[in-house]
Amino acid sequence: MNAPPSPSPSPSPRALWPDFWVASGHHLCDRDAQGRLMPTPDLWRAFLARPELLPPEEACEAERVLHAALLRDPLRPVDAATLARLADPDAAENWQVFLGFRDRVMAHPTLEAAWIGLYRAGVQGVPPLFLQMLTQLVTRAAMEGVEDAYVLRAAECLFRPQRAAIHQGALLLADEETVDARAQDGDFGTLGQLLAEAGSPPREVELDVLGAPDPAPYAARADAHDYALDIAETRPGQHALARALERFLAHVMGEEVSIRPAMVIEDQNWSWHVGLDTEATALANDLWHGKEVSQTRLARILWLGVLEFTEPSRVLPRAAGQPVYLALAMDAAQRVRLKPQNLLTGLPLLQAEAAS
Structure with missing residues (x-):
């Protein structure tokens, strides 16, 4: 007679906890013993998949070959002669900037150390988008294990510009990019006038104010960055x-x-x-x-x-x-x-x- 199957091990509480900021690419990194992030080739492939680095329709064959080669081996060295073969000098400069950023990051053991190293040495010439992406990654690692949605939403301020609105005792912070996008789409709502006063177009914008510490609802919308946060006294x-x-x-x-x-x-x-x-x-x-x-x-x-x-x-x-x-x-x-x-x-x- 066959023995009854062993029960499956129960998942750890952390395994059941909702993930957040998935778009940051943190799951494409390895972690050291302290939980700090170590970049992998897949993380750099995610960078290469961004619209800013995808060759446009008018790109020359040499640029397409370079992009394909980096997708296969994101850490491969690229010499000046390869960049010189690109027909568009602006494209060659853009690739030089990205490769310089990649190499500066990879000179450190972790993304956290790279973040510190970049800002200590100077970030002139590094696109703000790359710095924002790096800051989001290290902030995501810092927030690992946080079970309070208010803290997670507050941490967005470390890497996402905000708009402030003050009204009837509330001091609201709302994601600037989200506010602008909602206003342009005509997505109307109750917070519109407040955010219009904060510099958005004169129309209403629908945003919810975060109202509970439960991280699950927040995590479900975390990559949309569409919760406003009240930072008024005692809130x-x-x-x-x-x-x-x-x-x-x-x-x-x-x-x-x-x-x-x-x-x-x-x-x-x-x-x-x-x-x-x-x-x-x-x-x-x-x-x-x-x-x-x-x-x-x-x-x-x-x-x-x-x-x-x-x-x-x-x-x-x-x-x-x-x-x-x-x-x-x-x-x-x-x-x-x-x-x-x-x-x-x-x-x-x-x-x-x-x-x-």
Whole structure:
């Protein structure tokens, strides 16, 4: 008599957890023991499949051959003579830019280390799209295991430009690209007027405000980037942004910190701050130097945070034991451009070590 079949092992809780930001290509990467991402040929094939790198109809045969060869072997070296055979000098320059980016990334053991290396050495000449894609990948790895939709939505701000809208106690952040696309399509809805005031065309745009921490509904729409986030005082989004920044710093930069939201900076010994965007940097610098700042400019500050290091020995002596104030602001057109690289260059660390 045959023995009864053994029961199938139950999947782990994480295996059942909904995936998110699938379009980032994180599933095309390997992971090291710390969960950091290691690029594979399949990840580079995903880059090569983007419209920006697909040869157009009018492309010469040499460009088509180059693209096909890279699809077969994305890490193959390409010499100057190969690029010189391309009929279009602009196409040759574009390929040189991509290959330079690929080689700079592959010079590091992980994508996280590459992200740090690129911003330390300078990103001049690297297309913003490539930097956005790389930032999304390392942010996705940093958010692995997060079970709070508010934190995941807040983390989108690290790699997706936002529009801000303030209305009836709500301080909403909405994805700029999504707002623009919905407005052009005439997809009407209740948040339209708010977002029109934030710079979108004068028509209504349908977006839902994230209203629950359950990650499943969020994950189902994560790649659409169509949830708005309320970061007003006491709202979950205000604290979620702090949690997202903590996760990013711990995973990408190896810095354990605690961050709490704040309404104002009331510190006679204010010694260090980091603006998370260009507008916030200028505002915080003016305030720190005691310059008069108009109420109109002050009203652009959307979020303040107080950062404290878990390991004080890594902090510059003149900032040791002191909080670091973080600021996020919108510009005059109510656009929000959070730059996580400002944390890399702006925190008072003795030596910011690359994650590897």
